[in-house]
Amino acid sequence: MKIGKKLCAAILTSLVAAAPLALPLPLAATTEAAALNPVMIGMSAIGGFLAYQGTLKEMLAIGNNVDYQISGLKQDMEENGEDKDALDREVVDRVLGQITEHGEYALSINSLPFLWRVTAGDAFNAACYPTDYITVNRGLVRALHHDEDELAAVLGHEMTHGLRQHSAKNYAKAVAESYAGIAIGSAADNLDWQKLNAVVGYAIAKDVTLPSELEADEGGFHLMTTAGFNPGGGAAAMARMAYYLTYETQDISEYQDPFENPNAPNYNDHPAMHERVERLAAMMTNYGMGHVTVENGTDVLIDGEKLLSADWDADYNNTTENAYLIAGGIAKAFHDHASFDGWHFSAAPGARISYLDDSRVYEKLKKFVMRNHAEERLEELVRNAYASSKDKEMREKVAAEEKKRTDAWQKIRENALNAKGDYVKQLRYNADRYSDNGMAKEALFLMERAFAARNPDNVAENYAIRGRAKAVAGDYEAALADSNHAVELDATNIYNFLNRADVYRMMGEREKALADLEKSQEIDAKNPYIYKMRGEIYNEMGEKEAALAAYKEYWKQAPNASDIPDEYMQEVDAAAYDKIVKEREKKEQEKKEKEAAKKDASENKMGEKP
Numbered sequence: 001m002k003i004g005k006k007l008c009a010a011i012l013t014s015l016v017a018a019a020p021l022a023l024p025l026p027l028a029a030t031t032e033a034a035a036l037n038p039v040m041i042g043m044s045a046i047g048g049f050l051a052y053q054g055t056l057k058e059m060l061a062i063g064n065n066v067d068y069q070i071s072g073l074k075q076d077m078e079e080n081g082e083d084k085d086a087l088d089r090e091v092v093d094r095v096l097g098q099i100t101e102h103g104e105y106a107l108s109i110n111s112l113p114f115l116w117r118v119t120a121g122d123a124f125n126a127a128c129y130p131t132d133y134i135t136v137n138r139g140l141v142r143a144l145h146h147d148e149d150e151l152a153a154v155l156g157h158e159m160t161h162g163l164r165q166h167s168a169k170n171y172a173k174a175v176a177e178s179y180a181g182i183a184i185g186s187a188a189d190n191l192d193w194q195k196l197n198a199v200v201g202y203a204i205a206k207d208v209t210l211p212s213e214l215e216a217d218e219g220g221f222h223l224m225t226t227a228g229f230n231p232g233g234g235a236a237a238m239a240r241m242a243y244y245l246t247y248e249t250q251d252i253s254e255y256q257d258p259f260e261n262p263n264a265p266n267y268n269d270h271p272a273m274h275e276r277v278e279r280l281a282a283m284m285t286n287y288g289m290g291h292v293t294v295e296n297g298t299d300v301l302i303d304g305e306k307l308l309s310a311d312w313d314a315d316y317n318n319t320t321e322n323a324y325l326i327a328g329g330i331a332k333a334f335h336d337h338a339s340f341d342g343w344h345f346s347a348a349p350g351a352r353i354s355y356l357d358d359s360r361v362y363e364k365l366k367k368f369v370m371r372n373h374a375e376e377r378l379e380e381l382v383r384n385a386y387a388s389s390k391d392k393e394m395r396e397k398v399a400a401e402e403k404k405r406t407d408a409w410q411k412i413r414e415n416a417l418n419a420k421g422d423y424v425k426q427l428r429y430n431a432d433r434y435s436d437n438g439m440a441k442e443a444l445f446l447m448e449r450a451f452a453a454r455n456p457d458n459v460a461e462n463y464a465i466r467g468r469a470k471a472v473a474g475d476y477e478a479a480l481a482d483s484n485h486a487v488e489l490d491a492t493n494i495y496n497f498l499n500r501a502d503v504y505r506m507m508g509e510r511e512k513a514l515a516d517l518e519k520s521q522e523i524d525a526k527n528p529y530i531y532k533m534r535g536e537i538y539n540e541m542g543e544k545e546a547a548l549a550a551y552k553e554y555w556k557q558a559p560n561a562s563d564i565p566d567e568y569m570q571e572v573d574a575a576a577y578d579k580i581v582k583e584r585e586k587k588e589q590e591k592k593e594k595e596a597a598k599k600d601a602s603e604n605k606m607g608e609k610p
Contacts, residue, residue: 052172059168062130064110064426066433069131073115076135078591081120083138089118091146092136095229096155103156103227105163106409109416109423109449112430113442114162116155124244128158130167143244145314149233149325149361150240152224153280160219166212217276221283222405230361231287231335232328234280239297239320242273248316281324286401288331289394291385294323302330302381303388308372322364329356329365333382338395340386345379353379416449421457424450428458428465435465440473460489464499471503479503494523501533510537528557539565548572 062068083089096116107113112132121137128134134155144150161167217234225231285293293301297320300307307330310323333356337343347353353375356362369378385391416423427450434443447466456462467482483500490496501516514537520530535550551568555561555576562580569577 056168056172059130059171060110060165063132063165063168064112064430065131066112066430066437069112069115069129069133070433070437072129072131072133073117076119076133077117080135080137083118083120083141085138087146088138088141091148091151092116092118092141092155095148095151096134096159098229099152099156099159099223099227101227103159103223104406104409105159105223106412107163107416107449108165108412109419110426111162111165113445114159115442124241124249126154126158128161128167130165130171132162134158134162143248144237144240147233147236147240147321149224149230149328150237150321151233152227152229153220153234153237156220156223156227157216158220159223160216161212164212164215164219166216170212214279217279218283221280221287225287225332225335228361230325230328230364231284231331232281232324232326235277235284235294236321236324236328238273238277238280239324240318242277243316243318243320245273281327284324284328284331286394286398288327288334289385289391289398291334291391291394292327292330294320294327298323300327300330302378303385303390305381305384307377307381308368308374310368311371313367322368325364326368329362332361334385335398340383343379343382345382347375355379417452417454419453419455421455424453424455424457424462427453428461431469432465435469435472438472440469443469443472458490458493460486460493460496462486463489464493464496468499468502471506476503476507480507492523494520494527497523498527498529498533505533505537510541513537526557528554528561531557532561532563535564535568539568 093116096114100114114132114134116134116136118136118138118141122139123137124140124143126134126136126140136155140154141151144154221231221234224233230236281294285291291302293304295301298309298311300310300323308326310319310326312319313322333343343355344357345353345355352370355375355378356366369375427446431443431446431450434440434446444466447462447469450456450462451466463482464486467479467486469479470476470482471479473479480500480503483496483503486493486496487500497516497520501513501520504510504513504516514534517530517534517537520527531550531554535547535554538544538547538550548568548571551564552572555564555572564572566577569580
């Protein structure tokens with residue numbers, strides 16, 4: 001996950017650079033200092049723990065803030081551009097939509113709902129921000145040839161990073177690792193500081209992020225399979241990635257050649273590709289009650305008996321991918337059907353044997369069984385598999401494992417339901433910020449969580465903010481019902497009136513909105529949102545003088561506001577307006593320079609020989 005590595009590197013560089021260099025010592029002292037000071041090690045442990053706790057708290061807070069989530073999304077789009085290809089976007093939307101809707105998981109109380117975008121980036125990469133924003137490069141989507149099962153494995157992997165809050169935890173651990181490195185450097189004056197940098201970097205990669213990558217592979221597998229995808233998709237995706245990185249990419253940041261300088265140190269934070277294939281293949285086998293395996297990347301076996309050999313059917317050698325997708329179809333059928341009868345083997349006189357249904361997950365299985373005329377062989381092997389004593393034992397084992405995972409997710413749900421009022425307050429804040437950005441679906445999702453909480457801190461505000469979210473969704477009748485109920489429950493809370501005023505405004509009932517703003521002003525005349533909304537409403541009504549007066553009062557209450565329209569800002573504060581214009585022009589110039597540099601870099605890269 002490249003985002004994590006960049007931040008870890010930044011933390012590491014700043015901390016190690018700040019470490020004091022020891023003065024030269026006499027030989028005896030040098031020898032003595034070569035041994036680590038136990039007191040320093042103890043201080044390092046305490047300091048590292050405190051650094052971890054502090055950083056973790058900050059990172060979790062960032063991860064639970066909609067403003068950071070949306071700013072990260074916007075920055076990603078500005079820097080990398082949005083993929084304009086409809087097919088790329090549709091397949092990612094379909095895959096992540098299916099996982100988020102049907103996969104088995106639970107969000108922690110301090111986690112946001114997932115957002116995602118497909119960028120114009122050509123590298124084979126996807127990543128999950130600490131805020132549960134998933135960025136997917138079109139290069140990844142196209143390199144996987146839009147295969148939904150392979151994409152589900154990769155995107156389920158990224159979702160697991162978000163669900164397990166790996167980014168926040170790994171950043172905090174990276175700080176702790178770096179802190180320990182500083183103490184070691186201070187205790188041993190003969191230590192090479194450049195090597196210390198590398199050692200700590202290696203520790204972060206291998207001890208901090210590598211375990212989370214393994215956990216993400218496993219979590220992604222269970223997410224995709226519970227959502228209905230082919231369980232062979234994970235191993236197939238890793239096989240495809242290995243082929244792509246070895247034979248296809250010309251990007252130096254992606255390229256991996258196992259034969260070039262094999263003894264060079266490897267600080268990669270991902271498991272070796274062949275290990276990932278093997279691990280994911282083992283998960284597939286276990287999911288299929290231990291019956292189906294793949295040997296030599298081509299042969300598909302059921303209980304050790306060969307069914308068929310896969311072949312390639314694309315413009316590159318995708319044999320191994322096909323083998324795992326064939327095996328995955330078999331594994332899914334064994335998992336989903338407790339008996340042989342569930343496969344529905346049947347054949348009309350003179351016709352081929354039919355079996356299972358026409359779901360996409362069985363496409364490769366049916367294609368290659370037909371190509372190899374292996375229908376009867378498949379039926380025989382499947383019948384024998386169910387008759388074996390292993391089948392019952394494996395079903396009990398797999399059922400116990402699945403129950404354990406289900407119970408773990410339920411515990412997270414219970415923790416969220418029992419969370420303290422401050423967390424519910426944050427749910428409302430985040431929901432309101434989603435509404436500010438026109439994202440009604442996400443706002444309503446969070447308000448469902450707020451209403452379900454067993455320790456609500458302000459039920460009236462819950463109704464007010466849900467009402468506004470419903471208005472953003474266009475359900476004005478339900479929105480007004482919630483907003484009215486909020487005022488009935490608490491007519492002293494200014495935000496209940498402000499939210500209802502916004503609902504009226506969206507309904508086109510501007511006079512009623514202005515009346516609620518008057519009531520809001522009676523409660524707290526210093527609240528800037530009164531005047532901001534009043535200015536916007538009068539502007540919509542074409543009453544320029546009234547709008548200007550409202551914006552002047554808004555500026556008085558919020559002197560750093562940056563959202564007053566230019567035509568009014570010039571009269572509200574001419575000097576401030578000039579400053580805003582200059583800052584805007586500066587940012588625009590910086591953006592142009594950045595785009596030009598990016599274009600030059602791209603052209604230079606295209607001009608390089610592969």
